[in-house]
Amino acid sequence: MTMEKTMKLCLRTMLLLVLLQTSAVSGDVGTASAYYSPYIPTRCWGNDQSRFPANSMFVSVSEVMWDNGAACGRRYRVRCLAGDSRPCKAGYVDVVVVDACRRYPCSSTLLLSADAFGAISRIPSQRISVEYIQI
Template sequence: MCNLLVLSFLLIFLPSLSTADVGTASSYGPPFLPTVCFGGDESQFPPDNLFAAAGEGIWDNGASCGRQYIVRCLSSATPDACVEGQRVQIVVVDRATELHSTPSSYGTTLVLSRRAYGLIAKQTVDEINIEFTQV
């Protein structure tokens, strides 16, 4: 009977506790021109430069513009690429396929500003595996 109660609890409550998605991230640098989301209005960038461009997997026909995510580095093909225990909160300001500067890797879930990327991973690594949660 006790095992049945524990199993019932796990089936009911665990799915709601696990809301993070996994994907990949790369980085990009200037020029930062948010042409897709904000029509080139650079004042839309957060003052702390913690922003990203959405990859096609989360672009959602433009609905991702302005969304905020908490991002954490999980791993990389390069050993010790992640800054352990660090998370960064970013806002989506552009679409990855429309960037004016070259990302460090193409086809990733998020292309983070260099500042945001550098807070969770080594800048010398082109691509990382991430966990991200919409805020």
């Protein structure tokens, strides 16, 4: 085998290894933190608790996603990508937007309810990197 063919084979092998180790990201990437009650009043529906999903899987979004209130009721699929001390659980959680972040600037892209955050992270007190997509 010639030196040129050997180099091409090595480059192809290295490229294949890199592609196999890279996870496909199909949504947007941001950060997420847990937030806790009181969850009401919300900027979406005030004190109307009937608008919250029964499974407690909801989210408050940052100003980037708020879209002047158009985000209310949107659904997102969220999965943990990374964080300190390997917090990620396998799988994802589907959440409904019920509020806008109450602080400016918001500490994370998404503030997940405690139950939603616990579904994807083992460490409730830390900020994690997430992938999210509107569903």
